[in-house]
Amino acid sequence: MQTKLSVDLKRDLGIISGLSMVVGTVIGSGIFFKQASVLEMAGGQTQGLLAWGLGGIITLAAGLTIAEVGSRIPKAGGLYSYIDGIYGHLMGFLTGWSQVVVYAPAVIASIGGYAAHLTANFLGLDLIWARWIGVGYICFVMGLNLLGNRIAAGFAVLTTAVKMIPIIILIVYGLFFGRVDAVGETVTQVTATPGGSFGMAVLATLFAYDGWVLVANIRDEMKNPKRDLPLSIVFGVLLILLSYLGVTYGVYRVLPAQEIVNLKDNAVFAVVKSAFGLLGGRIMSLIIIISMLGTMNGKMVAFPRMAYNMSKDGLFPNYLKNLSTKSFVPAQATITIALMAILIAAFTDSADLLSNLAIFTIWIFYVLAFIGVFILRYRQKNMQLKIDFKTPLFPITPLIGIFGGTFVVGSTLITDFKGAMASIIMVLVGIPVYYYYSNKQKHMK
Incomplete structure (x- = not known):
């Protein structure tokens, strides 16, 4: 291993890798497991579709806004670099701290745990083995990322292609073979005691859309980041929006609303089984496992780059900025984050809790970044800068993002005040x- 003085990040990622990073990191298991809960909270099929659509519109507005912020602050490091450039080093550090130290290892361990439980069920193993299967998955994805950008990017493209197969099948089967009125059933037909509200349904979809911003962490490894980064974000989010709406409509066309709610997490499996029998259900389980490994891969690509950039800025231990002389990746940052994830996966059952708490803080920084586009436009108005991407329909688009982010933060404060306070404390520790x-x-200067 040598430092950045000897080797540099390798620019060998194109638009396909960027799109795969966005789609692969976002689409994990949420779209397959959340149909019943979103429908029940929304109160009916029409409202359910509207919830997924509104969540997608808010996410698209957020993506369009961040694309301009990235054009005005053309640095690697993603959200950390953007907040640092807008609000200063302390706020930037807290952004990176909450993601690298808390969220990254917790969410990687959490995804590994979900994939491991599905794998144990798929293979008929006792669930006692699931913990160690999860550790094995983390080691596998870490190993892929240590081999170089092309290997990790190739895995991202492969897993994204695989996870799109059931999405396309669900959409086509629902459209052409479904016989249920997909927008006709109301809350009185779904459940006698509604499980939530339309606002909480939108909140659930926003969490299912989360993760797209991580593509900004690999900016310095893109061949043409000025073009490919905004395109990856915008077209990636659009593809996710269409996929989520299509799957939801397809499921609503095949199963009555009451049955979807009764089936809970198994609604999508029921659609696949109706089309392809028990074999289809097993294949679906295998595809979701692959899908989650792709999502884990996206996290493992993105977060070490943030740690690497923070180390270069002198805000994390120096060894994290070391690059491999063979693969040109931040190997020690990758190993460190993977080891933290392995410790959580092997010795605690709190990965879900930690990742959920950290998501709340990330949305706080999202809102700050959306507000930042107004600050940057004002700050740079007299500068002769070539801005490669500007948010369309300004200021409406960023205001939609701000509204959506504020809704996430406010809803979490109302529904889980103790958890939200715990999240804030974790940030303040930084x-x-x-x-x-x-x-x-200062002492080194």
Whole structure:
């Protein structure tokens, strides 16, 4: 291993890799498992479709806004670099801290756990083995990422293609073979005691859309980041929006609303079984496992790049900025995050709790980034800058993103105040860490 002085990040990723990163990181298991809960909370099929659509529109507005922020702050590091450039080093550090130290290992361990439980059921193994299967999956994905960009990007493209197969099947089967009125059933037909509200249904879909911003972390490894980064975000989110709406409509066309709610997490499996029998259900399980490994791969690609950039800025331990001389990837950052994920997966059952708490804080930083586009336009108005992408329908588009993000933050505060406070405390713990590294830099000068 050598440092950045000897080797640099390799620019060998194109638009297909960027799109696969966006789609692969977002589409995991949510679209397959959340149909019943979103329908029940929304109160009916029409409202369910509207919830998925509104969540997608908010996400698209967020993506269009971040694409301009990225054009105005053309740095690697993703959200960390954007917040740092808009609000200063402390806020930037807290953004990276909450994602790299808390969210990244927890969400990787959580995805590994879901995939491992499905694998144990698929193979007929005792669930006692699931924990170690999850550890094995984390090691596997870490190994892929240590081999180089092309290997990780190729795996992203492959898993994205695989996970699109059931999505296309569900859409086509629902459209041409479904016999249920997909927009006709109301909440009185779904359940006598509604399980939520339309607002909470939208909130659930926003979490299912989350993860697209991580593509910004690989900016310095794109062949043409000025063109490919905004295109990856915009077209990736559009593809996800159409996929989610299509799957939802397809499921609604095949199964009555009451049956979807009764089946809970198994609604999509029921559609596949009706089309292809028990074999179809097993194939679906296998595809979802592959899908989740693709999502884990996207996280493993993105978060070490953030740690690498924070280390280069003197805000994380120096060894994290070391690159492999063979594969030109931030190998030590990748290994470190993977080891933290393995510890969580092997010795605790709190990965879901940690990742859910961290998602709340990430949305706070999202909102700050959306507001940042107004700040940057004002700050740079007299500068002779070539901006490669500007948010269309400004200021309406960023305002939609701000509204959506504020809704996520506010809803979480109302529904899980203790959890939200725990999230904020986890972020505030980073303040003394920031000042430690900041003072260390001053003494070195």
